[in-house]
Amino acid sequence: MSGEVWVYAECRSGRLMDVSIELINGARKIADKIKSSTASIILTDNVGQLADELISYGVDKVYVVEHPLLRLYQNDLYTDIICEAVLKYNPEILLIGATSIGMDLAPRIAARLKTGLSAHIVGLDIDENGILKQIVPGFGGGVMAVVTCPKARPQIATVRPGVLAKPEKTSKKGEIINFKTEISEEKIKARTLEIVEEEPLGKPLEEAEIVVGVGLGGCKPETFKLIRDLAETLGAAIGGTRPAVDEGYIKEDQMIGQSGKTVRPKIHIALGVSGAMQYMVGVMDSKTIIAVNKDPNAPIFKMCDIGIVGDLNDVLPILLEEIKQLRKT
């Protein structure tokens, strides 16, 4: 039996990050293949029910490190603690959510342990030899690479939120281990003083069933109004491309794609989106993609299910009408 498959459980303000829960799913699948077990490691000032929650999602073990200094993310302490735990328990694989904190933490851990790390992967699998095959996007998502870490251990990967599905809760039991280690304030050289939160507007993109994507073609006042009407009727969340952010029609946290969010809605409606890979990589996993664009040669028409060639100002009102009609019947 090989070493465990670990998931770093990131928590903020006493809540587990969704991606950490998604990772448990991935960890389970991998562990099953290599006939090993899964574990979570959590660093916090007050673990409360979090360890139980992790176990309910299916991890076999939770390593808990509890200390007041860990309330806010402190890179120096978190790196020290996780590396110590890794050296003590020798996991085979460590999965970390590619959040802002995960991406700040994981590289330092990998460097200290002199092991391999791949970044914001969008797919993972394990081969017969227990080597993790990590799918990494590059060049704005236009190119995918398969990365492995053949020799060094643990194999570490940061996983993009939204790539794995959340596991169902179970009534499984698991083990909670309190990992004791020296935690001293002097070690902190980059001190997080405070976290300032800014409220996101509207429904978080990753949870919406229908997501409307706004591209440069939709960035005109009258057109955007039509788009908003459509989104409202459908109860859809609005996201968009980098140009739409630059034009000021959507906010940075609504941006979809390589440098933004990954969404996996049932329906994605791309309006005035050309279909550049930087964007498409964030919507690849949508069940159905509908595209409207006035350029018949737009790449998106080769990457959608249903495409409509036409000017948004002409198409949208009719589209809205037709959908409303359909819903009545």
Add this chain to the structure above:
Amino acid sequence: MPFDFTFTSEQEMLRKAAMEFAEKEVAPKVEWMDETGETPIELVKKMMELGFGAIVIPREYGGAGLGHIARIAVLEEISRISPALSFCLQIVHLGQAPLIYFGSEEQKKKWLPGMAKGELISTCAVTEPTGGSDVLGIQTTAKREGDSYILNGRKCFITNVHISNMHGVLAKTGEGPKGLSFFMIEPNTPGVKPGRKENKDGLRGLNTGELILENVRVPKENMIGSEGDGLRIALTAISNIGRPGVNGVALGIIRRCLEEAAKYSKQRILYGKPISELQAIQWYLTEIYLDYETTRLLTYYAAWLRDKGARCDAENAAGKYYSVEAAVRCAHKLIQIFGAYGVMREIIPQRLLRDAEVLCSAAGTQEIMKLVMFRKALEYAK
């Protein structure tokens, strides 16, 4: 004569800088310039700050000394976004030319450093109501009085007249071809009055106007060269800086025509397919592309000759003549490609045509260009 068509890394960096400046800072102002005809002073200042005014001034006088090829690259990139602003820059260079080519050491040290920084901007005032092509017919006089000259006269169609603080003036000190002299008028000289502002139909936002000189006292030290050198000074400046400058601006217009034509033909659907699949449109595009390549070659070739120090008046004239003809016909074709949209004020093709037309009589009319080329052509009689 082996040619190396690669740009040096300095020239490439310069081109990138000009492109970034044009796309980021100039583009937002272009519509306003065309609508109001107003000159964006802050953009002129920014160009000076970025050092675009110092390109042809030699290093020992605080300039960049980067040469004529570099100059064309900058003019092209800025013109692609705003031909008017690019032309403004080219005339800033023209104002420096008499000094650079014929100024005494003292004169160069006195004014070139300030010009390199953009603190001093000079016009090159030659044309009068009596004619531009008929240079010998000018009426502005410069009468010697003790240690100064008193200038009286009226210049018209002078670019940058309202934004310049110095003026380079061609005036009569005698009769005939040897009766013209060139004077630099310093800032705040009494009697210098920028006159009416012209309302052009193209290159709008480029400042063009009258210069009125009423008993302007100019110290004799401000005369470039000697009495009688004026014609040669003015024509050398115009031939080597003014005409190539028109080239650079025209080149930017042609390139923009090519970009807009290609983009539009891919997007515009008629008969269920993009018009880029219609042969008529394909041939327009081909012709515009051909004009771009040939203009580029002529323009940069002449610039290369100048950088080598070779005498190239015929090549300068050929470049100006060809590039302006090409710009006008490319813009005209662009309008055909856009159909009715081509003549709507909010869309670019009509502006490019209007801008190209104004270039026709800049730095000498097309007919004068033919005269210059003719002289060279005749030399081939052996």
Add this chain to the structure above:
Amino acid sequence: MRILNIIVCIKQVPDPKEFSKIAIDPVRKTIVREGIPSIINPLDKNALEEALRIREKYGGKVIVLSMGPPQALEACKEALAFGADEAILLCDRLLAGSDTLATAYALSKAIRKLEPYSLILCGNETVDGSTGQVPPQLAEFLGIPHVTRVRGIKIIDDEAIVESMMEYGYRIVKVKLPAVLAVVKEINTPRILSVFGIISASSKKLIQWCVSDIEADIDMIGLEGSPTRVTDVFTPEVKRRCEVFRGPVEETVRKAVRRLHEIGVF
């Protein structure tokens, strides 16, 4: 506080505007970059701009360091044209095939030769690999703290107060200098190259170092020093219906919606 050397790590990358032209060599499983113009990684420009502003405010010397092939010299020249005081290109065949760990190690050995320094600035990630892993790993090799996603830096004595962007908001971090700060584009707007900068570049120090100059351990660089391996490279496949409707607007939209209904979407 007297600011000493400010080191800016830059990388020359293919121009993102041309990404659609990137091809993959099916045999060697590598990226074919020929014919695609290169630029300084955009976020590295933000880092360089920030370094220049810090120098303007507090003094110090801005040294640009880049690890790359010989053509990366152009990027170094451009950095000098922007205003950096010195530029160093770390260039050596032995460095080829380095993953982020090996790269961070090599950079750290080069930086050791540039001590004492107050600050190391990097772009948070590159447009090609976009891992964002080098800055924290570099800091680890140097034994100094790091902060990623920095959008604001205030220097007070021997510390910096920085704002690090998060998903919804930011965290305020007090970090002891010297430190590695990886910046995001929100931090500033890089200046435009000026003519004077371009001509001054040729008189500034531009040097090349190889592996022996930085006394790097051969086992820690290049392919040998890279724990990760790229085993395959491919363009993502898309299997979609690709049913595109065009024609007169009303008819087209109606047909499309009918089809959507048929396939069970609406």
